[in-house]
Every structure is written in C-alpha cells, then in structure tokens.
Amino acid sequence: MGAPVEPSDSGQIDFRGAARRALTDPLRQGAIGLAVHTFRQNRAAVLSGLPEWEAWREQARAIKAHTLAHLDVYLDRLDRSVRGAGGQVHWAADAAEAREIVLDLARRHKIRRIAKSKSSTTSEIVLNPALEAAGLEVTETDLGEFIVQLAGEESSHFVVPAIHKTTPQVAALFAERLGAPRVEEPERLTQAARVHLREKFLAAEMGVTGVNFAVAETGTIVVFENEGNARMVTSLPRIHVAVMGMEKVVPRLADLAVMLRVLPLSATGARMAEYVSFLTGPRRPGEVDGPDELHLVILDNGRSRILGDPEMREALQCIRCGACLNVCPVYARAGGHAYGSIYSGPIGAVLTPLYRGIDHAGELPFASTLCGACAEVCPVKIDLPRLLLTLRRRAVEHLPGRAARTRRPVGWVERLAMRAFALAATSARRWGRSGRVLRAALRPFVRGSSIPALPFLTRWTRYRHFPAPPPSAFRDDPTSNEP
Ligand code: SF4
Structure with a gap:
C-alpha cells in the first residue's frame, strides 16, 4: 500500500479508501499517534525556552524565498562550485531522466551493490525499483527505511519512515527476514540491523543519498541524519551519487546557521541533528576516506512549473522537516500511506497534486480540516491552508463531465448545510x-x-x-x- 508511483503512469489517488482502511487498524493508529504526540511535546518543551524562535523562522523563510526568486542564478553557481570542487553535475528534467542518470553511472562503473541513505527525492523518482530491475542490490541503511524496505512497504513519514510500525511488528519482521532472535528490546533490534547493515556498507560500490541543502557558494552538499549511516554511505563506497530537488540550494554557507537549528527542532524537537555531513567534492589526494567520484543529480520533475506559478511557488520553500505532519489531525488518523505518495500530510496534500496533476490527486487538498496548525509550526512559514484552498478551487475547476458544468463536487446534503450555515x-x-x-x-x-x-x-x-x-x-x- 502507498508505493509512490511515477507521475506519468499514476492512477487516481484514492485517499478516502486508503484512509478508511487505515482507520480500521488500531496498531497503526496507536503507533502513529504515540510518535507524533512525542515529537509535538519535545518540540513544545524546547521552544518554550527559545524566544528567538520566531526570528529564526522569519530568517529561514526569507532565505528560502530569496533563493527561489533567484533560483537560476544560484543553481548555476552551485553547478560551477560542485565542478570546481571536483564533483560532477547532472541535470534531470524528470524522474525517468534522473533514474537513467543513476543507472548509467552504475553501468559505467560496473556497480552491483548500492547502499542508500534516507531520501524523499529518490522515492519520488521511484529509484529503487528501477535499480533492482537492472539486477542491482539496493540496501536502505536508515533504520526506519530499512524496516519498510524489509516489509516491502514505503516510508510513511519524511523523518520517521517506519512511524506506522510497532516494536513487536519490527521484532517479527527481523525474525522472519533476518533470522534474528525474536526480541522486543529496541537496543537489541537495532543491534540486529547493525550487524546486517555493516556487511552492506562494506560491500557497497555506490552510495546514494538525498540532499538537505546544497550550498551554491562552495558546492557543499549537506546531509542531516541521526544514525551515522549517511556518513558511511558517503565515505565508504567508491562512487557517491546525491539526488536533490532543485529547490534545495541555498546561497551561502552562512545561511545554514539558521537551517541547522530550525530543521531538527521542527522535525523531532531535537536541538540539533546527531550528524550533519558537509561534503565538498570527492576524496582529495592524501585524504583517507571519501568517494573517488561525487555526482550531484539536480532534479526538476515539475518544480520549474511550480516556480512559475505565483499562487503555489511558496510550496517549494519546504525543507521536509515533517512538523506539519506531526500536528495534522488528518495525518495522525489516516497515516502517510493514504496520501499515495512519499509526500504526505499537509505538504503532501499540496505537493502531490502539483507534481502529479490535480486530475490524479484532486482528493488530497480536501484531506484537511484547515485548522491551521500546520502553518503555525512550519519553520519556513509556508501558508499551507492558503495553498490547500487554492488547490481545492483548482480541483473543482477541473471536475469532469456534469460536475464540471455545475461546479458541484459535493452532495446536496452538504450544499444545503453550507447554505444554512451561511x-x-x-x-x-x-x-x-x-x-x-x-x-x-x-x-x-x-x-x-x-x-x-x-x-x-x-x-x-x-x-x-x-x-x-x-x-x-x-x-x-x-x-x-x-x-
Ligand atoms: S511544509 Fe513546513 S512544516 Fe511541513 S515539512 Fe515542509 S517545512 Fe516542514
């Protein structure tokens, strides 16, 4: 359930049906409810002692808005900086092109095993199935992502991919798929995953990561994580391929000062990420680790179109912190898979119709109570309710057949109720x-x-x-x- 599908071959996303099924799964409900509650509490506790928070949010918003206003300039600068540092840059217009770039690199370097770290962008382009279809072994090394890969599922949260799984479910999965002893202590489960993954890190010839930020000024790729796996993926294999959406660029290294604070705080309430890797070019002579080659794939896949849409451009400010998911009452009940895309929650209800087309994802903007909690927590101040309302209007304008003529997507009871309310x-x-x-x-x-x-x-x-x-x-x- 919930596997991301490439935009061109997607069917209609059935949010209602998937949400209805999720509502009948009490274990899933409990796991998601507990996790988002914990994140919200942690965040609130830290922010209560941070009077600078609103100023940081405004700073982060301004950096992203400025970058988007001059995106061509900063992407060009990033391209030159990465090449100047010894890396190689590839431009992908869409998901198919991005997949082909990675596949071609794997073919040219005779790669057989790939270690990956968590990346929404590689899920967006449906990279793993393409690599596996080409006979490559792909291992997700983030613990949550590893769990969902073993289960044959997809991530259901940007930051916590296996948020929908309970500890006993993970224990049963590890026992079945890894032959691990059936234990339920999180430390022992982590140990079982570590033993398995250590082999994969050492055998991988290519490492694939996402990118949290890419600095135009220096060509530095920045990866946030909490487990150290991304550091292994970027330093052990001989080829490192980083895949980024083109909106991930920031102008200067100094801009990261505020991003380093607002991202982890918004994601889990942590004052800082456990590991932040700054990667500038491949291994240089005399350095003991790092890849022989670093390739940066810059993905458009509909982003230029959103950039040219003044009503929706703001959506590209997203830094994928997941805070809007954690406060959304609809996400907490429906879970991430119901959104039919790697992008879930309020920002998913905005991004998926934009990437995939309102005809395919027209239900998603309606999957919101418009309570406004998402906008209140967003560290880059995206006005998510406004974006959702705009997409609702567009969904109605795109209704097929009779519904289009009458512009009436709702039943008579709801229309009557709205008239009475008015x-x-x-x-x-x-x-x-x-x-x-x-x-x-x-x-x-x-x-x-x-x-x-x-x-x-x-x-x-x-x-x-x-x-x-x-x-x-x-x-x-x-x-x-x-x-
Ligand atoms: S929309 Fe805002 S709160 Fe939601 S994931 Fe993006 S940056 Fe975080």
Whole structure:
C-alpha cells in the first residue's frame, strides 16, 4: 500500500479508501499517534525556552524565498562550485531522466551493490525499483527505511519512515527476514540491523543519498541524519551519487546557521541533528576516506512549473522537516500511506497534486480540516491552508463531465448545510437562535461529555465522538459585551 508511483503512469489517488482502511487498524493508529504526540511535546518543551524562535523562522523563510526568486542564478553557481570542487553535475528534467542518470553511472562503473541513505527525492523518482530491475542490490541503511524496505512497504513519514510500525511488528519482521532472535528490546533490534547493515556498507560500490541543502557558494552538499549511516554511505563506497530537488540550494554557507537549528527542532524537537555531513567534492589526494567520484543529480520533475506559478511557488520553500505532519489531525488518523505518495500530510496534500496533476490527486487538498496548525509550526512559514484552498478551487475547476458544468463536487446534503450555515452566520440574531436550536437537538444524544453516535453525521461518529454542546453559549453569558 502507498508505493509512490511515477507521475506519468499514476492512477487516481484514492485517499478516502486508503484512509478508511487505515482507520480500521488500531496498531497503526496507536503507533502513529504515540510518535507524533512525542515529537509535538519535545518540540513544545524546547521552544518554550527559545524566544528567538520566531526570528529564526522569519530568517529561514526569507532565505528560502530569496533563493527561489533567484533560483537560476544560484543553481548555476552551485553547478560551477560542485565542478570546481571536483564533483560532477547532472541535470534531470524528470524522474525517468534522473533514474537513467543513476543507472548509467552504475553501468559505467560496473556497480552491483548500492547502499542508500534516507531520501524523499529518490522515492519520488521511484529509484529503487528501477535499480533492482537492472539486477542491482539496493540496501536502505536508515533504520526506519530499512524496516519498510524489509516489509516491502514505503516510508510513511519524511523523518520517521517506519512511524506506522510497532516494536513487536519490527521484532517479527527481523525474525522472519533476518533470522534474528525474536526480541522486543529496541537496543537489541537495532543491534540486529547493525550487524546486517555493516556487511552492506562494506560491500557497497555506490552510495546514494538525498540532499538537505546544497550550498551554491562552495558546492557543499549537506546531509542531516541521526544514525551515522549517511556518513558511511558517503565515505565508504567508491562512487557517491546525491539526488536533490532543485529547490534545495541555498546561497551561502552562512545561511545554514539558521537551517541547522530550525530543521531538527521542527522535525523531532531535537536541538540539533546527531550528524550533519558537509561534503565538498570527492576524496582529495592524501585524504583517507571519501568517494573517488561525487555526482550531484539536480532534479526538476515539475518544480520549474511550480516556480512559475505565483499562487503555489511558496510550496517549494519546504525543507521536509515533517512538523506539519506531526500536528495534522488528518495525518495522525489516516497515516502517510493514504496520501499515495512519499509526500504526505499537509505538504503532501499540496505537493502531490502539483507534481502529479490535480486530475490524479484532486482528493488530497480536501484531506484537511484547515485548522491551521500546520502553518503555525512550519519553520519556513509556508501558508499551507492558503495553498490547500487554492488547490481545492483548482480541483473543482477541473471536475469532469456534469460536475464540471455545475461546479458541484459535493452532495446536496452538504450544499444545503453550507447554505444554512451561511444564512445563520450572516446575522447575529439568527446565529444565536440556531445555536440554541442545535444545542437542544443534540442534548438527547449526549453520553457523559461527548456524543458517541448520531442518527445523522453517521460517518463522523463512526470513527470518533462528537463533542457535547455546552449548556449555554458564550454569547448568552450576561457578563459578555456581545449584542
Ligand atoms: S511544509 Fe513546513 S512544516 Fe511541513 S515539512 Fe515542509 S517545512 Fe516542514
């Protein structure tokens, strides 16, 4: 479930169907709920003692917005800097071209084994199946990514690919696929993975990574991680291939000062990433480790189109921290696989329709309550609710057949409800009266402090309780100044 599919051959993403299936899996619900809760708490605890946070966010936003406004200049500078440092640069217009570049490098260097570190961009271009189809052995070395690879699944979170798995599930998987003893202590499971992966690191002839940032000024590729596996992938094999979306460039090394802070803090609440690798060119004479060749693949794959779209350009500011996933009530229930792409959560609901086309992913912008929590946490201040609303408008404009003529993607019940809401919300008197009527109508269904089931809104109460109405409205409070 949830395998990313290349844009050109994708079918419609069935978010509703996949989310409905996810809602019936209590283990998945529990695993995701616990993890995102922990990340949110860690982040909140650290930020409560950081008065600089808002200034850092503004700085990070400004760096990304400035870079996007001059992207051609900085990409050209990056190309020259990487070549100047001894690396090689390849430009890929789309996923197929990017895959072919990596395959061609593997063929030319007679590569048989590849070690990879976590990378959303290589998942976006569906690299692993192409490499495996060519007879290459590909091993994911990030623990979470390794788990989902063993399970034959895809990552369901940018930062924590196996967020949907419980420890007993991982223990069973390792016992079955690695022949490891059936233990459930995380340390022993990690040890089993380490023993297996150590061999893979030593045997790999090519290392493939993503790129968190690429510095135009120096040609430095920057990779954040928490396990040290990316450092092995970039230093042990003789060829290193780094695949980056073209929006990952930053102008100067100094720009990283703020990015080094906001990315890990937003991702997991960590004050800094455990490992940050700065890679400038291949191994130089006299150096003891590092690859003989460094290849940087710069991927467009629809990004130029987004850059030229003034309403949506802001989406390219994303630094893939995952914070918007961690606070999204829809992601927490549906999980990452429901989004049908490596990009999930609120930013996935924006990026996937942009990359893959609104015809294929038109349901995704509607997979949001528009509560605004994503925009509040985003370290580069992307206005995700605005982007989602814009895409909703476009999805309606692209509706096929009769729906296109009437521009009515929703059923009559919802249309009626929205009309009634509009009528009530445009008059203080009507608003007050409808509140009283609704409170009285709901009262017979209250059990304790919530409403577990309603004869209407049944799809809502199938998976969660409806909140009980308060005994009186705030506006009825005699101490209120409201009319
Ligand atoms: S949209 Fe913002 S919060 Fe979400 S992953 Fe991107 S940078 Fe992080």
